[in-house]
Amino acid sequence: MKLFPLKKSILSLIILSILSCSSVKTATVNGKVSAIQKGKDGYTATIENTKGRIYFGTISIPNLSNPQLFKQAEIGDTITVKGEVWKMEKEKQITVREILELKQKNSAEAKITGIVQSVEKGKDGYTAKIKTTEGSIYFAVISIPNLGSTNKYRQFEMGENVTLFGEIWKMGDDNRITVRKILD
Template sequence: MKIFPIKKSIASLIIISILSCSSVKTATVSGKVLAIQKGKDGYTATIENSKGRIYYGTISIPNLKNLQLFKQAETGDTITVKGELWKMGKEKQITVREILELKHKNITEAKITGTVQSVEKGKDDYTAKIKTTEGTIYFAVISIPNLGSAEKYREFKIGEKVTLFGEIWKMGNDNRITVKKNLD
């Protein structure tokens, strides 16, 4: 029986697909973020582990197991991710399913007191623009996972005076606080 060229091509594609899928494995990668390449639904982080190996971690909202776990890394941060490890040429890639830990390079914990200027709702959280008594503007990210439980979560209203405790960091020129406690 003769096999036509199209059938040979399809058979070859199926065999290649099966072989390439078998080389994908789940792994955990930890290291320093050397670079960030922004994408449509997330970003790619270039991660260097303690042995000097480079991994390219695709971190996107659709790929994560839990959308609430999406976190934006910055150059210089340390990160631990879990997902499918694979190669593209000689480059080691990881499709991130979970961000296990993210430590920002310049994070300090602090308490701020101010007045809510605006509230922008997200899918699983919200960001409140807070103007402190000193006149500094902070964008406060408020979510159940960061607070630790649903009982601690509440939505602020514009004009409300609040005292918050959390991790202070920068995104571009904006001051941010990832709220860990509402002290009111």
């Protein structure tokens, strides 16, 4: 007759999981990044919204709905993220599933020209490693959403010469460009 305590503990576990899941909701958070804590597969951004509320956003490649759209935020950037909001003690947390917008404080637009070194396919496009005529390496994120339409999208091959225009940013030590226009 030791089955009764086992059934009772399983029932308690089910009720506890239902209650804990009900406190999680999906939300969009927008604000300025005031701190960054590096992690194994990403980082935690401290995001302060316009009302002074603070959220700790866990932004990691495995948690994103599209890992190809991972972006590294820096202190001072403005970010809009979507995901599950929950509390840990009195701190508001958000497990980020999507980075809707990242306005970098030092975001610069530029044109680069170079040769495609490699291509890594993604969900909505690909990332091309470009060696510029000056010898710099850029990882160019080329996707239909970033270009605005399928008419502007083009697949590049290794060894091809390219000229691209977009926002320049850093991910770690790597130079990145979110391509907005393919110029040739």
